Amino acid sequence: MGDNKMAIVDTDIHERAQYSDIVDRLDEPFRHYIENCHWMQEKHMPYTQPTVAGVDRADAVLLDGRPAGSDLEFMREQLLDDIGHDIGILTGALDPSPSSMHGWYEMATALASAYNDWQIENWLERDKRLYGSVHIAAQDRDEAIKEIERVGSHPKMIQVLLPIDDIMWGDPYYHPIFEAAEEHNLMIGMHHNEPPVYYGKWPRYFIEWHTLIPTAHMKQITSMMFNGVFEKFPNLGLMMIEGGYTFIPHLMWKMDQQYRDLRHEVPWLTRKPSEIMKDQVRFTTQPAEELTKQEFYSLIEQMGTDEMLCFSTDYPHWDYDSPHRALPRVDETLKHKIFAENARNFYSKLPKAEDK
Amino acid sequence: MGDNKMAIVDTDIHERAQYSDIVDRLDEPFRHYIENCHWMQEKHMPYTQPTVAGVDRADAVLLDGRPAGSDLEFMREQLLDDIGHDIGILTGALDPSPSSMHGWYEMATALASAYNDWQIENWLERDKRLYGSVHIAAQDRDEAIKEIERVGSHPKMIQVLLPIDDIMWGDPYYHPIFEAAEEHNLMIGMHHNEPPVYYGKWPRYFIEWHTLIPTAHMKQITSMMFNGVFEKFPNLGLMMIEGGYTFIPHLMWKMDQQYRDLRHEVPWLTRKPSEIMKDQVRFTTQPAEELTKQEFYSLIEQMGTDEMLCFSTDYPHWDYDSPHRALPRVDETLKHKIFAENARNFYSKLPKAEDK
Numbered sequence: 001m002g003d004n005k006m007a008i009v010d011t012d013i014h015e016r017a018q019y020s021d022i023v024d025r026l027d028e029p030f031r032h033y034i035e036n037c038h039w040m041q042e043k044h045m046p047y048t049q050p051t052v053a054g055v056d057r058a059d060a061v062l063l064d065g066r067p068a069g070s071d072l073e074f075m076r077e078q079l080l081d082d083i084g085h086d087i088g089i090l091t092g093a094l095d096p097s098p099s100s101m102h103g104w105y106e107m108a109t110a111l112a113s114a115y116n117d118w119q120i121e122n123w124l125e126r127d128k129r130l131y132g133s134v135h136i137a138a139q140d141r142d143e144a145i146k147e148i149e150r151v152g153s154h155p156k157m158i159q160v161l162l163p164i165d166d167i168m169w170g171d172p173y174y175h176p177i178f179e180a181a182e183e184h185n186l187m188i189g190m191h192h193n194e195p196p197v198y199y200g201k202w203p204r205y206f207i208e209w210h211t212l213i214p215t216a217h218m219k220q221i222t223s224m225m226f227n228g229v230f231e232k233f234p235n236l237g238l239m240m241i242e243g244g245y246t247f248i249p250h251l252m253w254k255m256d257q258q259y260r261d262l263r264h265e266v267p268w269l270t271r272k273p274s275e276i277m278k279d280q281v282r283f284t285t286q287p288a289e290e291l292t293k294q295e296f297y298s299l300i301e302q303m304g305t306d307e308m309l310c311f312s313t314d315y316p317h318w319d320y321d322s323p324h325r326a327l328p329r330v331d332e333t334l335k336h337k338i339f340a341e342n343a344r345n346f347y348s349k350l351p352k353a354e355d356k
Numbered sequence: 357m358g359d360n361k362m363a364i365v366d367t368d369i370h371e372r373a374q375y376s377d378i379v380d381r382l383d384e385p386f387r388h389y390i391e392n393c394h395w396m397q398e399k400h401m402p403y404t405q406p407t408v409a410g411v412d413r414a415d416a417v418l419l420d421g422r423p424a425g426s427d428l429e430f431m432r433e434q435l436l437d438d439i440g441h442d443i444g445i446l447t448g449a450l451d452p453s454p455s456s457m458h459g460w461y462e463m464a465t466a467l468a469s470a471y472n473d474w475q476i477e478n479w480l481e482r483d484k485r486l487y488g489s490v491h492i493a494a495q496d497r498d499e500a501i502k503e504i505e506r507v508g509s510h511p512k513m514i515q516v517l518l519p520i521d522d523i524m525w526g527d528p529y530y531h532p533i534f535e536a537a538e539e540h541n542l543m544i545g546m547h548h549n550e551p552p553v554y555y556g557k558w559p560r561y562f563i564e565w566h567t568l569i570p571t572a573h574m575k576q577i578t579s580m581m582f583n584g585v586f587e588k589f590p591n592l593g594l595m596m597i598e599g600g601y602t603f604i605p606h607l608m609w610k611m612d613q614q615y616r617d618l619r620h621e622v623p624w625l626t627r628k629p630s631e632i633m634k635d636q637v638r639f640t641t642q643p644a645e646e647l648t649k650q651e652f653y654s655l656i657e658q659m660g661t662d663e664m665l666c667f668s669t670d671y672p673h674w675d676y677d678s679p680h681r682a683l684p685r686v687d688e689t690l691k692h693k694i695f696a697e698n699a700r701n702f703y704s705k706l707p708k709a710e711d712k
Contacts, residue, residue, distance in 0.1 A: 219552075254600065295658055298658060
């Protein structure tokens with residue numbers, strides 16, 4: 001299966017820590033709580049919505065029962081070596097994200113730090129191909145900034161990861177986090193965490209909320225855009241992870257239309273939102289909607305740029321996209337951009353192709 | 357300005373009742389409450405988000421101070437005669453919609469009935485061109501069905517109007533309403549009522565929530581689709597009003613993808629969602645995103661049908677679309693479909709062109 005001639009930068013791989021990986025890195029009282037209280041169990045099925053397809057590829061679960069994504073050797077064998085990755089970007093499988101914890105922010109901050117150290121030691125420093133994400137507990141903003149300062153200069157940390165749930169990331173309260181990220185040449189990676197509940201109500205079926213994930217992504221881009229984050233931090237980029245990409249032309253047209261009509265409300269926004277998106281927002285491709293080649297090209301043309309899409313597998317999740325099958329066959333130049341160059345150009349800390 | 361050679365079916369005109377128009381039609385104790393308690397004021401600015409552009413066209417407000425959309429003679433002069441409408445479909449300006457009232461459902465039901473009578477007497481029976489919407493208080497389902505049975509057979513009532521807010525319309529609790537609508541040859545018209553608040557939180561700016569209105573529309577189509585409403589009621593159609601149309605290809609692709617992956621969760625769905633949408637879902641065009649002719653054609657091609665879009669002005673709102681300027685110039689056949697035939701074909705009770 002491996003095709004070594006095809007350059008691949010995979011922008012979304014979910015490595016997973018077990019709590020046993022993290023617990024030794026925690027100080028008291030957090031350690032005691034993790035060891036004794038089984039607190040995470042409350043968050044899981046059947047109290048949340050059943051994911052009818054499960055979460056992980058069945059063949060990615062380890063033979064000894066450890067969860068998918070928890071072992072580097074197995075990930076190498078099944079993904080990196082088999083596919084022939086040049087670069088894989090780890091986005092974590094923190095459930096919930098530290099930024100989504102509603103209480104005891106100190107615990108959230110401690111977990112984020114422990115996770116980052118575990119990630120660096122066991123993944124980033126053990127495989128040349130892997131790059132990582134700084135996890136933070138953004139609700140405790142000043143501690144989150146300290147964490148960015150603590151690990152953000154690591155040469156293989158390339159983005160700060162934020163969850164998509166009930167925080168509106170454009171809110172000025174969070175701007176110092178973006179400032180710290182920009183100072184460390186880190187981009188923002190954003191990934192949904194909870195389903196997009198509207199008006200506090202969950203949809204009736206998993207297929208409904210899985211269909212609506214892109215709407216939560218639109219919500220965050222809109223929040224960042226109209227609150228002026230991109231113009232305030234011109235070197236900051238936003239990677240929207242795992243929301244697909246077919247909504248991009250719609251969102252560009254809609255924001256431009258609204259900007260023409262209502263820009264007096266947001267005078268700090270001095271350029272058309274679509275232009276800002278082209279410069280500063282990127283999208284991982286998984287879960288790739290299944291388009292014909294013609295539909296795919298017309299979509300790229302509607303975007304007005306072929307530099308926004310960055311291939312991702314979403315390994316080891318159940319709806320993993322294979323680089324050989326997920327996207328329609330496009331010409332070599334476009335293929336190379338989507339599968340490698342767009343991500344290399346976006347993440348300023350990634351090696352360029354000639355450095356390989 | 358009038359161009360009488362161009363057939364126009366306008367699928368979204370907001371006539372507005374003042375409470376003085378309604379109060380005489382209410383029984384006690386509802387009448388007393390409306391007359392004495394000024395209850396509606398609680399819902400209005402500044403307690404809700406300021407609409408930075410206002411709500412109505414300044415030139416649509418009457419000289420005597422009555423609100424825009426409240427007078428048939430003035431609407432004729434400014435809209436129907438000036439533009440040369442063949443048909444105008446009234447969608448109301450109930451704020452909030454009776455279905456959105458969170459308490460005292462009997463009051464909501466009484467208001468809907470009074471409004472429907474006022475609409476029939478003062479609009480539908482006074483202008484040949486105008487067709488109307490049955491307003492209901494759907495939260496009191498059985499009373500809502502009685503109201504559909506009471507006025508739904510009126511020859512000029514063509515749809516049941518539902519608001520888009522915190523009700524998920526695919527929920528089986530509401531299916532008897534769809535059954536009653538189908539029995540009366542009424543379609544469902546759906547119009548947003550509150551902003552799309554995610555996780556209970558309002559966006560910071562009006563431009564944000566106005567940008568995100570389409571996401572609330574996507575949410576309802578998804579709910580109706582995966583809860584099986586369209587297959588259960590094959591003669592029922594859904595008109596999505598005032599959400600624009602550039603998100604349609606995205607939603608079709610996304611639902612089809614999810615259907616392929618997760619259809620075992622919703623076994624009652626036996627066809628691809630995109631095919632069902634082509635048959636049973638339509639979209640009014642306003643607020644039309646400003647596309648080039650080429651972008652517009654590529655979007656239609658992505659939809660796979662030119663029968664989904666139905667022109668609307670949204671008169672008398674501030675972002676009114678003129679039939680002469682809102683859409684790019686397209687060929688005569690497509691123009692005729694969008695401006696008239698698609699709506700005539702969708703609403704089974706509308707006269708066909710030759711009946712004019």
